Amino acid sequence: MTMIKAALLAALLAACGQPTEGQSGGGSSPATGSLFASTPAQQWRLPPELREISGLATTADGRLFGHDDERAVIYEIDARSGRIVKRFSVGEPQRGDFEGLAIDDDGAFWLTTSSGQLMRFREGADGARVNFESFNTDLGPSCEVEGLAFLAATESLILACKRNEARDMRETVVLYQWRPGAPAQIWRSLPEAEIARAAGVRGFRPSAVEIDPRSGRTLILSASDGALAELGADGAFLSARALRADHRQAEGLAVLANGALVVADEGRGARAALSVYNRAP
Numbered sequence: 001m002t003m004i005k006a007a008l009l010a011a012l013l014a015a016c017g018q019p020t021e022g023q024s025g026g027g028s029s030p031a032t033g034s035l036f037a038s039t040p041a042q043q044w045r046l047p048p049e050l051r052e053i054s055g056l057a058t059t060a061d062g063r064l065f066g067h068d069d070e071r072a073v074i075y076e077i078d079a080r081s082g083r084i085v086k087r088f089s090v091g092e093p094q095r096g097d098f099e100g101l102a103i104d105d106d107g108a109f110w111l112t113t114s115s116g117q118l119m120r121f122r123e124g125a126d127g128a129r130v131n132f133e134s135f136n137t138d139l140g141p142s143c144e145v146e147g148l149a150f151l152a153a154t155e156s157l158i159l160a161c162k163r164n165e166a167r168d169m170r171e172t173v174v175l176y177q178w179r180p181g182a183p184a185q186i187w188r189s190l191p192e193a194e195i196a197r198a199a200g201v202r203g204f205r206p207s208a209v210e211i212d213p214r215s216g217r218t219l220i221l222s223a224s225d226g227a228l229a230e231l232g233a234d235g236a237f238l239s240a241r242a243l244r245a246d247h248r249q250a251e252g253l254a255v256l257a258n259g260a261l262v263v264a265d266e267g268r269g270a271r272a273a274l275s276v277y278n279r280a281p
Contacts, residue, residue, distance in 0.1 A: 033239030034230060035215060036261045040275040043246070044082025050075060051267040055101035055148060055208060055252045057109075059123075062257030065109070066264055067101050069251075072111060072119065072132075074101070079262055082274050088124030090132050100148025100208065101252075102157060110157060112148045115140035116184070118157070137184045139176060142166060147209035151177070153216070158187060160206035160220060173206060173220065173229075188218065188235045199240035201225035208253045221263065223250045228263075248273070 046053060052069035059065070064079045072090035077083070090111065097114040104110065111119045116139035121132040139145055139159060147160030159176045173195060177187035195204040199222075207223035216233030226243040228250075243250055243263075252264035259279035266272055 032241070034228075034241060035212065035217060035259075035280055036228075036277040037280060038241070039244065039277075040263075041260070041278045042080075042276040044274045046077075046082050046264075046267075046272040046274055047084055048271065049084065049087075050077075050272045051270075053252060053264045053266060053272045054099055055111075056210075056254035056262060056264050057101040057103045057150075058254045058256060059103055060105065060107065064254060064256065064262065065101060065103070066252060067098055067111060069098060069266070071095055072098060074109065074111075074124075077274065079256055079274065079276060086126035088126065088128045088130060090119055090121050090130055092129065094119065094132070099146045100159070102148045102150040104150045105152055105155070110148060110150070112137075112145055112159060114144050114146060114162075116143075116145045116159065135180060137176070137178045139178075139184050143174065143176070147206050147220070149209045149211050149218075151211055152213070155179070158209055158211065158218070159184065160209040162205050162207065173204060175206075175209060175218070175220075188231060190231075190237055194237060195220075195229045195240045196225070196227070198237070199225075199227040199229065199242050201227045201242050204229065204240070207251050210253050210255060212255050214255075214259060219253060219255075219261070221250050221253045223266075226250060228253075246273075247275070 054069045056066045064077045072094040075087045076085040099114050100112045102110045116137035118135040119132040121130045124130040143161035144163040146162035149158045156179045161174045173190045175188040176184040178184040204222045205224050208221040210219045218231040220229045229240040230238045248268045249266040261277040263275045
């Protein structure tokens with residue numbers, strides 16, 4: 001094969017986009033005001049079992065877990081490769097519209113449905129079924145929950161509302177705080193238009209929430225228009241940006257032990273994806 005033919009063949013293969021398990025990029029520069037790089041350092045296509053991945057959370061020892069959207073199956077995921085390390089089920093498993101995962105400082109896992117029904121359980125071995133306790137936040141009539149985080153400072157759970165039922169709250173991004181034995185209360189609220197305008201998107205409807213342990217910032221993800229917002233520890237709005245077009249449907253986020261941000265996208269007819277954004281220097 002001549003050098004010219006070889007060069008043409010290489011160019012054709014590159015144009016065809018050979019499928020790979022992971023892609024790496026630079027992504028060293030941060031978005032304006034953000035803790036994280038503007039482009040992912042790594043992206044992985046997840047196994048078929050995680051096509052409908054929803055929430056993400058990390059343990060105190062730095063392991064990453066995610067869950068299915070319709071069955072209470074919990075997966076440990078290797079963020080360096082996108083591979084499943086193990087899986088266990090909550091109950092048979094339980095079925096529902098599961099929208100968020102959090103892990104508290106005591107190592108307990110919390111899983112929420114869109115109506116604010118919570119399950120608390122312990123990590124199981126690979127293939128195990130674990131027992132659970134049920135809690136009701138009573139948020140179902142007022143909001144559609146789609147995001148869950150643990151706030152260590154107050155030992156409480158933070159629930160994000162994708163949609164508010166009250167007419168005067170429908171254009172507001174609202175986060176609720178909840179503890180066992182106490183009613184849920186509004187913790188943060190911001191005008192949706194303010195965040196959407198800063199991110200350059202049409203709307204901002206939360207699909208996930210996380211608390212950055214280093215800075216205390218609240219990180220909020222929106223799947224419908226693909227955007228990320230960051231609030232200060234005091235709740236002040238700090239930053240918002242649109243996500244890259246290759247985020248099909250960003251449904252989960254977590255902060256890894258090294259400070260990087262990981263975002264999970266549902267497959268929407270294809271394989272789901274995991275993107276890792278390095279922390280800005």
